Amino acid sequence: MANSVEEIQKSKKTYLLVFGALLIGTIVTVLVATVEALDIGEHGFDKWDAILGMLIATTKATLVGLIFMHLNHEKKAIYWIFISALVLCASMFAILFLAKYSPIFDSYFYL
Amino acid sequence: MEIPYIVNARKDTGLFNAKIAIWLFLASEVMLFGGFFSAYVFMRLGADYPWPERTLPVLPGLINTFVLIGSSVTVVFAWAALKLRNWRQFQIYMWITVICALIFMVLKGVEYNVKFHHQAVRLKDYTVLEGHLAYIDGTKIEKNRIKLELNPGSTITYNNLRVHDAWVEEILAEAKAAGATLKLAAEVKGAEGFSDADTIYFAKDADLTVELLDKFEKAHIKARNHNQKIRTQALRDAWKVAEKQNPNKSNWEYSDKVSIDQEAIKSKLLTDIPAATFVADKSFQISFKPRDVKEGPEQSKLRDDTVINAKLLPSPMDFHYLDAIDFQYLVMKAEKKGIKPEVAIENSWLLKNDPFAREAWAWHQANVDELKKRLIKDYGLDEKGNPNREPTHKELYRIGWKEFAKYGEETHKIKLSVTDKLKEEFMGPNYKARNPDEKESNSHDSHEEVAHGDSHDRVTFPHLSVPREQIGFASKFTPSWNTYYAIYFTITGLHGLHVVGGAIVLAYYLFFGRRMYEENPEWLCNRVEVGGLFWHFVDLIWIFVFPILYLM
Numbered sequence: 001m002a003n004s005v006e007e008i009q010k011s012k013k014t015y016l017l018v019f020g021a022l023l024i025g026t027i028v029t030v031l032v033a034t035v036e037a038l039d040i041g042e043h044g045f046d047k048w049d050a051i052l053g054m055l056i057a058t059t060k061a062t063l064v065g066l067i068f069m070h071l072n073h074e075k076k077a078i079y080w081i082f083i084s085a086l087v088l089c090a091s092m093f094a095i096l097f098l099a100k101y102s103p104i105f106d107s108y109f110y111l
Numbered sequence: 112m113e114i115p116y117i118v119n120a121r122k123d124t125g126l127f128n129a130k131i132a133i134w135l136f137l138a139s140e141v142m143l144f145g146g147f148f149s150a151y152v153f154m155r156l157g158a159d160y161p162w163p164e165r166t167l168p169v170l171p172g173l174i175n176t177f178v179l180i181g182s183s184v185t186v187v188f189a190w191a192a193l194k195l196r197n198w199r200q201f202q203i204y205m206w207i208t209v210i211c212a213l214i215f216m217v218l219k220g221v222e223y224n225v226k227f228h229h230q231a232v233r234l235k236d237y238t239v240l241e242g243h244l245a246y247i248d249g250t251k252i253e254k255n256r257i258k259l260e261l262n263p264g265s266t267i268t269y270n271n272l273r274v275h276d277a278w279v280e281e282i283l284a285e286a287k288a289a290g291a292t293l294k295l296a297a298e299v300k301g302a303e304g305f306s307d308a309d310t311i312y313f314a315k316d317a318d319l320t321v322e323l324l325d326k327f328e329k330a331h332i333k334a335r336n337h338n339q340k341i342r343t344q345a346l347r348d349a350w351k352v353a354e355k356q357n358p359n360k361s362n363w364e365y366s367d368k369v370s371i372d373q374e375a376i377k378s379k380l381l382t383d384i385p386a387a388t389f390v391a392d393k394s395f396q397i398s399f400k401p402r403d404v405k406e407g408p409e410q411s412k413l414r415d416d417t418v419i420n421a422k423l424l425p426s427p428m429d430f431h432y433l434d435a436i437d438f439q440y441l442v443m444k445a446e447k448k449g450i451k452p453e454v455a456i457e458n459s460w461l462l463k464n465d466p467f468a469r470e471a472w473a474w475h476q477a478n479v480d481e482l483k484k485r486l487i488k489d490y491g492l493d494e495k496g497n498p499n500r501e502p503t504h505k506e507l508y509r510i511g512w513k514e515f516a517k518y519g520e521e522t523h524k525i526k527l528s529v530t531d532k533l534k535e536e537f538m539g540p541n542y543k544a545r546n547p548d549e550k551e552s553n554s555h556d557s558h559e560e561v562a563h564g565d566s567h568d569r570v571t572f573p574h575l576s577v578p579r580e581q582i583g584f585a586s587k588f589t590p591s592w593n594t595y596y597a598i599y600f601t602i603t604g605l606h607g608l609h610v611v612g613g614a615i616v617l618a619y620y621l622f623f624g625r626r627m628y629e630e631n632p633e634w635l636c637n638r639v640e641v642g643g644l645f646w647h648f649v650d651l652i653w654i655f656v657f658p659i660l661y662l663m
Contacts, residue, residue, distance in 0.1 A: 008191050015191075019184045026176050026657075030169060033662035043486060044503030045164050045663055053658040060654045068187050068647045075125035078134050085138035089145030096153050 018067045025060045029053055118634045129641045137648050140609075144652055147602050151659065154594040161439035163595045164505055165662060170536040171218045172661040176653060178218075179610075182211035183650040186617065186643045193636045198628060201639075205621040208646070212614035218537075219607050225539050226588035226596070230255075232428060232577060233584045237444045238459050241435035241512075242572065243542070244428070254429035256398040257406045257579070259421040261286075261391040266296060267319075268388045270416035271327040278413060279321050282397050289395030293319035296388040301330030301381075319389045327384050334381035341379050345371045396424065401585065426579045432542045432572035434512040436461065436468060442508050452508070460581055467573040474518055475510050482506060512540045512572075519545050519571030545571035599660055606656055609649045616642045 032038045032052060033045075041048030066072045071082075120127045126134075155162055189204035231241045245254040261267075267282070286293055299313040311330065317323060349369050350362075357365040397419075405412045406426070411419045438456050445455035461468045482502050490499040510518075516535075519525045527535075527544050535541050548568045590597040620639055627635040 005195060008194050012188065012191055015184055015187050019180065022180045022654075023177065026173065026180070029658050029662065030173055033165070033658070034169065043490075043500035044506070050663055053663060057655050057658050061651050064183065064647055064651050064654065068183055068650075069644055075123075077124040077126055077131065081131075081134050081138045082141075085141040088142050092142065092145045092149040093152065096149060096156070 014067055018063050021063060022060055025056050029056050118631065118637065127637055129637055130644070133641045133644050137644065140648060144602075144605075147598070147605070148655065148659070151598045151602065154598055158594060160593060161437075161443055161504065163593070164503075166595075167599075167661045168222070168536055168539075169661055171222055172657050175215050175218050176657050178211045178215050179650045179653050182208045182215075183647050185211070186639075186646045190636065190639045190643050193628075193632065193639055196632055198625070202621065205617060209614055209618050209621065212610055212617075215610055216607065216614075219603065221537055223600075229539065229588045230428075230430070231586055231588060231592055232582055233440065234460055234577070234581045235583045236459050236581075237441040237583070238461050239435075239437035239440055240430065240433060240461070240575070240577070241437070242430040242433040242575070245431040254427070255401060255585075256426060257401055257404045257411070258396055258398045258424040258426045259406075259411055259419060260394065260396050260424050261291075261419070261421045262394045263392055265391045265422075266388050266420045267293060267391075268386050268418040268420075269324055269327075270386055271324060271331050271384055273415045274321075274324045274328065274417070275413070275415040276321050276324075278399075278403075278415065278417065279319070279324060283319065285397045286391070286395050289393060291391055291393035291395045293389040293391055295319070295323075296390045299327070299384055299387060301327065301334065301384050324387065327387050331384045334383040338380045338383065341376055342371065345376050397421075398426075401428075406579070423579075427576040428579070428582060428585060430575040430577065432540075432546070433575045434515055434540050434542075434572050436471065436510045438508040439504050442504070456508070465573075465575060467570070467575075471510055471515070471518055474522070475514065478514075479507055515571055516540060516545060519569070523569035523571070525569055525571060540572065542572055602656055602660065606649065606652055609645075609652070613642070613646045613649050617646065 032040065033049065036043075039049070040052060071078065114128070115121075116127050117129075118127065120130075124131070185204045185207040189201050189208065192198075192200035192204060228243065229241065230244050231239065233239050269279075283293070295313060295315055295317040298315045301311050301313065311326075313323070313326075346369075349371050353365050353369045354362070357368070399413065403414050406423050408423050409420065411421065411423065413419065438452075438459065441455055441459060442452040445452055456462060456472070462472060479502060483498070486500045486502065487498045493499055525545055525547060527541065531541055531544055546569070548570065586592040588596055590600050617639075620635065620642060624635050624638075627638075
């Protein structure tokens, strides 16, 4: 972690760079979703738009985590906490596959 | 006792106490929001209706993204300023952060407010209409009530346990205004105490009052409790008798022989009064919100189980401004049945009954044809001769307010200033400016319908009266409208609460941190870092919320 004056001054520059990157990322997200010429995949929203949108968002989130939240300077302990949370979070999404591959055959769901 | 690692980090983990605490908390937050995002995916994949794609206004969401990212930078700068022991700079950056949080919440509030006042209705044929209900003289009068007419002999039957007093009073007020009264249909005998002498009588023709219904309720509960005791005792006695008659047997073997002598206990029971019926002597009308009543042509039922035997009057839902026509749901249902979309749309109630909708739809069809041609021209055909790019369902089957606005601009030469148009991006359509020739509403006589725009009137958003029998489901744009709005309000609402919570903590350091700064600046520095970590997390969540809810 930055503790000396020079280090902090230096990291302030990094913060501004990340700020710029986040702004650009946001604008790109909006442009690929709204400008027809930049639309990937089929016309309008489809899975490719979802994948691209999530890729940009994940990149932005990683930047925030690494630089703003100082994860790039931290020791192991935090990584253990955070990664286990992410694993559990991913398992939340995995529950969706249960619905996909083991559907409930009940007339209620076909109304 | 000195608590270790409050100010200085432990060497091996590199963490001070608060930091490990906030990271554990953030880990639980990741799972919380992860669960909701997972719910979003689940609902979207399983939706049995056309998912509202890219339906939220992008500009306010985009500004909010900038605001949150900006505040993330300022909060980390505030921390850096503290590290450098520059209180003044810390104050400035923290102020900007708190103001950013405020801007975010204001924009969010505007967005929510617009939804809470925007009406949607799904017709029986699955056409979806959106707009605003009647406004009169600037004050809003929703002409969206179920009207019932009571005639001499019409009855109202109350469930004495579930009477909602406010509705009784409403009905009484209407009756009084019409000079009518509601009288008890038949004599009612109830118990005040437990001996016969305590039995109280409510004579036939007693006037309906809240107090009378209250007495009924008390007498009913008393009788019910009393009767319950008598019946329980009788059942116990019956079991004892059966036990003696069937020695050496388990109770399940003789359970079918246990029975109560109903005749014997009859004299001990008190009369309960579960319901009371009142009769009207003159005609009068009453009205209720649609959510409060399940209406029928001859008999309607209120939510408190009050049964009203009265004639249902025409109770249309009046859109003062209709601002979207959506056939996506209708087309989805039609395709399931194997009906061509065009045929289903032509036969919809709306196109058959509303000339304005027909004109707008014809205009829309011409636009769609042009779009199809342009897409073929720009992106060509594949080897089978099919277009590479085709219009989306939304483009094909929905006329949103922006298209209505374009229609008005093209056909009626309605022009709006740039600032008005910018305002529309936040607040939704500007009905006044886009309906310049609209006649003043008939504010003095609410029975007279607002005049339908003549053909030479410049109307962008028309009036539309939807008959009650055509309405399948109606709601404001709230969680009850569909699962998209349910998950939208859940995720953004929870995120908004985090913004408020984080801003309060950061504002606390800003306003009450001075003393700690003078005593132990490094400790305050740690606190700001931890508050900042939470703030970055809130920003991180929004980075996902914005594309998922606004752009997908």
